[in-house]
Amino acid sequence: MSTLETPTEGGLRPQLAPHAAVGALVVAAAAARVAVHVTGDEQVVATWVAGAAFVVGVVAATRLRRRPLDKKSRRRALAFIAVAGGWLTAVTVTGLSLGAVGVLMALGYGLSLHWWRQRPVGLIAPKVSRSEYQRLWSENVGCSDGVLPGSRLSNPEPIGAGIRYALRLRPGKQHVGMVVDKMKTVRGGLKLRPEQQLIVEAHPTEPEPTALLTIVTNSPVKAGVLWPGPSAFDSETGRVQLGPYADGEGTATWRAYTDNRLWGGFIQGGTGSGKSRLIDSLAMSLAASTTHPTVIFYADGQGGASSPLLMRHADLFAGTFDRILAMVEGMHMVMLLRQRENVEWGLEGFTPTADRPGLLGIIDECHKPLLEAENPAYWKRTQQLAATISREGGKVGVALVLASQEPTLNAFGGAGSRYCEALRSSLLTGNGIMLAGDDPNAKTIFGVKENPKEFPVGGGYGLVAKPAPGARQALFRSTYLDDRSKKVWPGRFVWRSFDDPAVVAAVKGYSSRERTFADRKAVADGVPVGVVAQPVPAQRQPAAGGDGAALEAFGAVAFPPSWETFVAQAQQEARKELGPSHAKVLDAIAAGHTSPQRIADEIGLSVRQVHNLLGTLMEAGRVRGGGRRYEVAEAA
DSSP: OOOOOOOOOTTTTTHHHHHHHHHHHHHHHHHHHHHHHHOOOOHHHHHHHHHHHHHHHHHHHHHHHOOOOOHHHHHHHHHHHHHHHEEEEEEEEOOOOOHHHHHHHHHHHHHHHHHHSSSSSOOOOOOBBOHHHHHHHIIISSSSTSSSTEEEEEEEEEEEEEEEEEEEETTTTTTTHHHTTHHHHHHHHHHHTOOEEEEEESSSSSSOEEEEEEEEEEEEETTTTEEEEGGGGETTEEEEEEEHHHHSOOOOEEEEEEETEEEEEEEEETTTTHHHHHHHHHHHHHHOOSOEEEEEEEETTTTOOOHEEEEEEESSEESHHHHHHHHHHHHHHHHHHHHHHHHHHOSOOOOOOSSSEEEEEETTTTTHOTTTTTTTTHHHHHHHHHHHHHHHHHGGTTEEEEEEEOOOOGGGGGTTOOTTTHHHHHHHOOEEEEOSSSSTTHHHTEEEEEEEEOOOOOSSSEESSOOOTTTOOOOOOOOOOOOHHHHHHHGHHHOOOOOHHHHHHSSSTTTTTOOOOOHHHHTTTTTOOOOOOOOOOGGGGTTTTHHHHHHHHOOOOSOOOHHHHHHHHHHHHHTTTHHHHHHHHHHHHHTTOOOOHHHHHTTTTOHHHHHHHHHHHTTSSSSEEEEEEETTTTTO
């Protein structure tokens, strides 16, 4: 067996490419000289030629960066583009001659030598020797008794995180899915270590069944990646950056807004997969957007333990089954209201504005409120409304994101439900994120080949089930908010609320909803707001390391001995977040401006901002009241 790489497939076409490029430049130069003779103005023609050459060069360079070429080939190609643009502009001014053509041929063919070495003709072998991984593939995977006989690795390209190959599969015999199905065997054949990652995906430029195979030997995301802030939302594309791919080459995205639509989706991941932190990053990215105003509703089948951040800051929180039903009923009413508005106002679709923001409802641990066994009283109506919103709500700016650890159809209410499949298919039409988990059945839900059991440990690793056109379907690691980020970022922007009286009236209980963390925790715990819970008897208090410790790991308070103690602790934490704007609100109230509207007029902020500031002040115990009258707590 030869120790050299097999010649590149494709006949003589690759070898003729430099000749075709030189010939095209000569023809373009002749056309430019004709234009000079017709117009009589060399300067104008040269300017237009230079501009056109620049645009063509930028487009060509962009396409080159997407091709799996080695670095030397890419550098030579970019140099060829630069020489071509300069030569064409110069010849437009000085004239086309045999000498000018000779200069072009000398420079062009000189830069093409490496290209020809890599793409030999006939029996001429390229100079590049096979890498160790190519040898291992040939001996263990592509051999006659291997799992992919006849396949081979070609075009090695070193990248920052490792090395990338074009995987040549046998046409009509093999496909990319077969490689993914045999991932464990392939890893063994390449003798990869546990910390080394293998990414197999469809090739972006080569015809099927060629695949792109990346071996990550130095992971750039091993230590995790912090949420970058509001810049995670790209206002031009309407997408949220979820996190970098495992090889560091690009970023996975969530399709939030497209023309005339808001999209929802489904997120699934096992214990420790990073599901809740991905939800936090997604919600924060949209809530912070100034170009695409979005109101966040948050519900949790575990009473708020999944995301204390969203339980604290979302515009509306639902932590019990009856309140989750009320939340989706409210979203359904907003959807119906906007459908009527679109008809009356002659609107088509939805574009978010400050007066008409998008409404994104998030239901974590969604299997609990949707399953009859978990929620016998409200499951059917909750399921029906969720399915209706997921089908019809996006075009009027109302969408749902469901998340669950459940890797089966139980996440959508169970296979026996008439709404289950409608809910699943509608959500996955928008976005589907499969995170790491111990149950391979999850891949059936998303319709992918990858096995979540084989994802790296550490949390946050996942796969976009249906990436955007041109995007990669490769393993990524989601960004996250550490403890400091969770304290700093939520206070740097205004969490939006609805000001539209029609919407406020449509959402039952919206105007009287709990705004403070303490009140929301009380409702989730089944304690009526304003009622002090009785101390827990000593014999019922959990021992260290029991369920209480598990709750504390989620950021919740573990079985407080008294509600007063819990409120005092919550107020102490809230006071740490007070800033200059809160002080202005306190001064305005002390001066006699007791309603949100009068406070807003006094300090120059919007009523919505004042409501948010009042909520934090009430949580900190500095203000009391509600509705249209507030007062400083110390003065009361």
